[in-house]
Amino acid sequence: MTEIQPSAPLVFRWQEARIAAIAPVTARVKSFRLAVAFADGYRAGQHVDVRLTAQDGYQAQRSYSIASAPDGSGTIELMVEGLEDGEVSGYFFDVAAVGDVIELRGPIGGSFSWDAPDGGPLLLVGGGSGVVPLLSMLRRRALAAPDLPALLIYSTRTRTEAIALAELEARHRDEPGFTLVLAVTREAGGRRIGSDTVAAALASLGSPTRVFVCGANPFVSAASNHLVAAGLARGVIRTERFGG
Incomplete structure (x- = not known):
């Protein structure tokens, strides 16, 4: 999408x-x-x-x-x-x-893609419709490498706007090794992805060997900066940007 x-x-x-x-x-x-x-x-x-x-x-x-x-x-x-x-x-x-x-x-697209032989742990960060290629990766993981540790940080304005939320929550519940972190920004008690979100994700997942970030330009820039500040090497982070 x-x-x-x-x-x-x-x-x-x-x-x-x-x-x-x-x-x-x-x-x-x-x-x-x-x-x-x-x-x-x-x-x-x-x-x-x-x-x-x-x-x-x-x-x-x-x-x-x-x-x-x-x-x-x-x-x-x-x-x-x-x-x-x-x-x-x-x-x-x-x-x-x-x-x-x-x-x-x-x-x-070659660099912004993943398959089971690429390994993990796999850290995915998506904003809005930027979750779509990450959803593809999670679906591939379920088919080809279900034991691979993976974590998705997904930022969306509201729960009703979240893409494939029922599927993602079911995977979080039923698939060992997969964690969903949902950041809803425009509802009561909402939050944006920040350094604390990234730190908690890394504490849960461990050190990822594959990191993919997708979303609008400002989101990708901010999320990537948080990841680097948390100690991840820029070389492991792959980004895809859209919009202004």
């Missing part, structure tokens, strides 16, 4: 993807299952470029993180937020129907 700026020109070819299923995630976010040829050949955390072409030839393009993990279904999942004046997200949220065919290319 993470909508970021279009990727720089790449060698990946554009290909067709058919919408196989649509489901609500939150009031502002929908899930789209897309049947596409590479569905079982990508890494958790990667993204795709989506291109729409109007009848007059006008094209709009955006990048979206993949929420799913390779599972043999022949599909990938995108989570798209309906943004005001969003050309691509507007189509997805207001027009798209099961059976529609769109163009996409990918999977894209």
Whole structure:
């Protein structure tokens, strides 16, 4: 769902993807299952470029993180937020129907991706829709490395806006070695991710060998600074940013 700026020109070819299923995630976010040829050949955390072409030839393009993990279904999942004046997200949220065919290319992204051989412990930090590629990593962990220690710090404005919260809380309850730390910023008693949050997470998880941070630019900068101040080397921290 993470909508970021279009990727720089790449060698990946554009290909067709058919919408196989649509489901609500939150009031502002929908899930789209897309049947596409590479569905079982990508890494958790990667993204795709989506291109729409109007009848007059006008094209709009955006990048979206993949929420799913390779599972043999022949599909990938995108989570798209309906943004005001969003050309691509507007189509997805207001027009798209099961059976529609769109163009996409990918999977894209090498450093911001994870698979079981990469190991852990795994520390994930997401803000808002930045949780989507991290959700992909957690889903992959559950399939391929369920004993790997992992912790997700997830910052969201309200619980109702939190993406896949029921799934994340179920994983926290049922999966040994996984911990969810939820920071709700705009509800009574809310809090932002700070040095105390990071310190408590590291005390619980231990020293992570893989760290991924995703969200809007200010969030990623602040979270990364807290991680470095807590003693983590910048070289182990991978970031993905979107928006302003």
